Amino acid sequence: MLESTKSPPRLQLRPRTGLLFLLGPAFVAAIAYVDPGNVAANLTSGATYGYLLVWVLVAANIMAMLIQYQSAKLGVVTGKSLPDILGERFSTTGRRLFWVQAELVAMATDLAEVVGGAIALNLLFHLPLPVGGLIVGAVSMALLTVQNRRGQRPFESVIIFLLVIITIGFLAGLVLSPPDPAGMAAGLIPRFDGPDSILLAAGMLGATVMPHAIYLHSSLAKDRHPDARSTPGMLERVVKATRWDVVAALILAGAVNIGMLLLAASTLDGVAGTDSIEGAHAAIVNSLGPVIGVIFAVGLLASGLASTSVGAYAGATIMKGLLKVHIPLLTRRVISLIPAIALLALGINPTWALIVSQIVLSFGIPFALIPLLRLTANKELMGPHRDGLPLRVAALASVVLIVSLNVVLIWLTFSGQA
Template sequence: MLDTVKPVKARRPRARMLLLLGPAFVAAIAYVDPGNVAANLTSGASYGYLLVWVLVAANIMAMLVQYQSAKLGVVTGKSLPEHLGERFKTTSRRLFWVQAELVAMATDLAEVVGGAIALYLLFQIPLPLGGLLVGIVSMILLSVQNRHGQRSFESVIEFLLVIITIGFLTGLVLSPPDPAGVAGGLMPRFAGTDSVLLAAGMLGATVMPHAIYLHSQLAKDRHTDARNTPERLRRILKATRLDVVLALILAGAVNIGMLLLAASTLGGVAGTDSIEGAHAAIVENLGTVVGVVFAVGLLASGLASTSVGAYAGATIMNGLLKVRIPLQARRVISLIPALVLLSVGVDPTWALVVSQVVLSFGIPFALIPLLRLTASKKVMGEHRDRLPLRAAALLSVVLIVALNALLLWLTATGQA
């Protein structure tokens, strides 16, 4: 009898650990938004497996910084924007908020446009109307968080993440990548200035500034408790590491899978420099069913990521300006730029790729303060970053800033 009880007891800590998971999967939605779709499909269709290494490196960086963001929220009980709001003087705080808000707007633009494209592919709904419908549905999703709390919101987002994964990876079953090509794509290199622009866009689409701000808030809201003891805090941090690793492995697999699908299916096919063209090529090469599944995944990506993006924007505003507005009201305001672009006929795929480049320039503004805070013993106490982690984080910052500087120089000299 005793032998039958022991396994049950052994499983209880694991069950409790699983109950602590969730915040990272919400943040991970930012890593599989429509901007990723545009950047990854364009990369795979144009350069084959060349830039696989960019996604692998970016995903490793993402794991590092998302864990640090979550750890900051768990240990201090404050989000990254709240910490910055306390440390900056009024003018600096407002200027910092402006650049963070621009990044959030670029994010929202990509997500609404991507959802609108999906509705057009599925139902031939005009892009402006599709963007409006995406905004309305995202308001409904945000109401789940307002009325039923974070856990219910996490469950909805995780369900959409499953749909996204199925939608974007189904095609690989019918069109598997070339193993030798994938292996070659792991070697860091470029092929001209256009590939540098794409790499910056892929980096901006993978290491998302607004996700760095948001994750600290999500972890804070879920795990901050006056009853936390040092032992319980260590258990929460252990669960947080697992949460981040699992969520980012899934998001990374989706991103790399999209690039591999484009490389194996869309290479050399005319018109695949747009999502609509890529979708048409997928339908032609893999069939209507795969095309529909892909479009459904894109729609789920747009709906989930725009909801999370609005949540992140509210977190940034509240932390830096101490201004709190209803999520639905913010959703309406941030929807306007995307609807304007869709209405004036701007190429949606181009807008998606450019929005991701804008995001890449916002990364250092979020990452550098985060690394300084998590390395501070005064802020983090015994949970401050150890030297190897600080070194890895510093290397990530240097690589990101260097790539952005290269992109800026190429643009200024007319080579990009």
């Protein structure tokens, strides 16, 4: 059994605790926004449509800031995670049904992360994809033991270190191949170019606004700040720190995502064979040299390792909150690896699997987002920290946009036009 007999050390808040020391949970949640699914969707977008869909990433990142702040604030103010609260309010049947869809989303997330890490190991060391997937699973388990045995703060430090590697890996190529300013400006104008671009936009949205990160962030925030509600002044300070934490983390994640699309648009636009991560990597090597290719692959590996650890953490949080079932992370890690390893062993196109997994994630967003909006707008639950009218309007607009895009995606899929 993985869990230690001792509880992780609690972080005691003091009035003089600096703002910087209170940051961290959002950077763990932000890993979900730079996982291998993002790589596949963003590279495909840039290589296929150039700068056309830059606006999708900008809009998605703004929505992500809003959503993650609400999730973290819910955890800090109530002392409970989003799955905890839903588990208390749903009937037994409702809890189980909600858990099924949340678990499918978590499985799609884990699929993308393990496959992406396996691709990176194949690019770096020519390892077979199933072997790479097993290595990614094993290393992610080692990362999870840091959180389990040493507490959340050291785990945050490890994840932030990997986030720095991811940032360098995915943005280094822009130094040698800067994007076209006019193209970037044109890409900020909302528009599509046929049904396939809408399908890809839905995948990009699913890769950017992540349901499991919404569930997880509330848990990370309440565990990181267990004494936040000890005094009104301290709660106000932690809520403020949470806001800055989210803004800083999501600006970084957004820059990485947009940078990937810009790199593909400036380097891979019109190049044959860039509809897969392997092909895009080969084109990057041909255009920018082997050093940039290695840096990119290392960034992809860091992305897979960090995001699959965070994904397993999120899955355990969802199960515990909704079903009141707590299983060892090691057991969950092994079970969640099976679909990804099976897919890799069957030889299914891994990049295609990554993109499809992001589309699955986009369908799970409303199930996480609508309850979150209702709860953070509840004055009885949130007190003076309930969402104000501007925040509620912006959040509602986000829900309408996401649901509308998914309706269009369903129509395109079943009409045979996508």
